[in-house]
Amino acid sequence: MENKLKYGxxxxxxxxxxxxxxxxxxxxxxxxxxxxxxFSSDPGRSSASGKELGLDPARIYPDFRTMITSERELPEESRMDFVVIVTPNHLHYEPARIALENGFHVVCDKPLTRTLQEAVALGETVKKSGLLFALTHTYTGYPMVKKARELVRSGALGRIHKVMVTYLQGWLSSYPEGSGQKQALWRTDPRYTGKTSTMGDIGTHxxxxxxxxxxxxxxxxxxxxNTLIKERKMDDDGSVMLRYEDGVAGAILVSQVATGEENNVTLRIYGEKGGLEWNQMEPNSLIVRWEEGPMEVYRTGVSVRSITGGYDxxxxLPSGHPEGFIEAFANIYKQFEQALLDRKAGKSPPPHGYDFPTVEDGIQGMKFLExxxxxxxSEKKWITFT
Ligand SMILES: NC(=O)c1ccc[n+]([C@@H]2O[C@H](COP(=O)([O-])OP(=O)(O)OC[C@H]3O[C@@H](n4cnc5c(N)ncnc54)[C@H](O)[C@@H]3O)[C@@H](O)[C@H]2O)c1
Incomplete structure (x- = not known):
């Protein structure tokens, strides 16, 4: 415990x-x-959750404001180092802002905030504080996504022509919010989720x-x-065409009414020399198809022992021992925690920096939603992004 970082x-x-x-x-x-x-907006439920986790009762707080101000008063060696925010979207901005203003580093889940204005303001607060801020865009933590990044950025695929992500789930194809399912209720209500539902929930990823x-x-x-379930208040499906710099064509197709789909995230990128495909349901493989030559399949732990530039x-685990969602999430934490430990030890960052999504990625995500x-x-077929 002595050397470990402490979080709330x-x-x-x-x-x-x-x-x-x-x-x-x-x-x-x-x-x-x-x-x-x-742990909850209800102090009794927060207390019960904290006890289940075996926490010191004095440090199970009735609300997040009390938690941040009380932790601030503790001696440095026992107070938390960073705060993790895993509330519904409308409760990201305020806790993050207060945490930063009281000197705590932050890990926050996506989307960054409920509105673009909040996101921009939070960006300013992060900058002013000089503290670390990580946004948990889970999919960037997968080893094969890191390999895909290396292949694209090293130019191995040549000039990029087309980039696309399809992200399909089926859990909203019935009407779970109608029967009070908690996760569906807040995600389909603009007061909690923001201007979009499905696009904010999975389109930002x-x-x-x-x-x-x-x-x-x-x-x-x-x-x-699109809203396919007629009783629903917000979007449960969407299609986005994109024009990237240098004329690269893009597409993002998302749906939470794709009946039977679990969490089917597929990334495809095509360049002049080859294309790649990664699917989070089979996350330890990366398929690369070459214009000339046979198709290749990279595998976690076998073909990927290092990534150019010194990235982890x-x-x-050794090859053949599947890793997945938790480990991808943990890769974001590992980078963030290393950055924090280095900072505490007065060490300078490695030459390639740290590899975790930041508040800037969150602002970009909120701009995308806007x-x-x-x-x-709009009546117009295309609008400018800048
Ligand atoms: N990165 C990912 O892959 C991923 C996956 C799922 C959810 N998320 C994001 O994580 C966040 C939470 O989603 P979820 O599915 O876990 O929601 P959830 O409804 O399951 O959990 C929300 C939690 O926040 C608590 N809460 C609500 N108000 C609170 C308050 N005022 N103070 C303290 N606690 C409060 C609730 O009691 C509950 O424990 C969302 O922003 C969502 O978009 C990200």
């Missing part, structure tokens, strides 16, 4: 989805330990995945948001 969690109470995943990921490499939390792998900047956008390829909504309401 906001949200992630009993029965929540992603909070427990964050706890596993944050602690997978033995670099951090949960010391406090405000798709946009970030293309951006992480290719580094390309969006120039123009043409989007359509992100696998922990433009998707604008385009889907």
């Amino acid at each position: 969690m906001i949200g992630g109470g009993t029965g929540s989805f992603i909070g427990p995943v964050h706890r596993m990921a944050a602690e997978l490499d033995g670099m951090a330990q949960l010391v406090c939390g405000a 798709a946009e970030n995945l293309i951006s992480y792998v290719s580094g390309l900047k969006i120039q123009e956008i043409s989007a359509q948001l 390829p992100g696998n922990r 433009k998707v909504v604008e385009s889907s309401r």
Whole structure:
């Protein structure tokens, strides 16, 4: 415990989805330990969740404001180092802002905030604070996505022609919010989720995945948001066509009413010399098809032992021992925690920097959502992105 980083969690109470995943990921490499939390909007439920996690009752807080101000008062050696925010989207901005203003580093889940204005303001707060801020765009943590990035950025595929992500889920193809399913309720209500539902929930991952792998900047956008379940208040499906710099064509197709689909994220990128395909349901393989020569399949742990530039390829096990979602999440944490440990030890960052999504990625995601909504309401076929 002595050398471990200490973190507090906001949200992630009993029965929540992603909070427990964050706890596993944050602690997978033995670099951090949960010391406090405000796990629910209800103090009684927060207390019950904290007790289940074995926390000191004095550090299970009734709300996030009390948690941040109380932790601030503790001696440096026992107070938390960073805050993890895993609440619904409308409760990202305020806890993140208050945490940063009180000197705590932040890990926050996506989308960054509920509105673009909040995102821009949070970017300013991060800058002013000089503190670390990670945004958990999970898919950037997969070893094979890192390999895809290397192949694209090293020029191995040649000039890029086409980039696309399809992200298909089926869990909203019935009407779960009608029967009070918690995760569906807040995700389909603009007061909690923001201007878009499905596009914000999974479309931001798709946009970030293309951006992480290719580094390309969006120039123009043409989007359509659909609501297939007639009782639903917001989008549950969407298609976005994109024009990236240098005329690269892009497409993002997302749906949460793709009946039977689980979490089918597929990235495809095609260049003049070859194309690649990665699917998160088979995350330890990366298919590369060459214009000349046979198709190749890269595999985690066998064909990828290092990544150009000194980046960690992100696998922990020998080949043939599948790694997945938790490990991808943990790769984001590992980079963030290493950055924080280095900072505490007065070490300078490695030459290639640290490899985790930042507040800037979050602002880009919120801008993407803003433009998707604008385009889907516009008469014009294309609108500019800048
Ligand atoms: N990176 C990913 O792959 C990924 C996956 C799922 C969810 N998410 C994101 O994580 C966030 C949470 O999603 P979820 O599916 O876990 O939601 P959830 O509804 O399962 O959990 C939300 C948690 O926040 C708590 N909460 C609500 N108000 C609170 C408050 N005022 N103070 C403290 N706690 C409060 C709830 O009690 C609950 O424990 C969302 O922003 C979502 O977009 C990201």
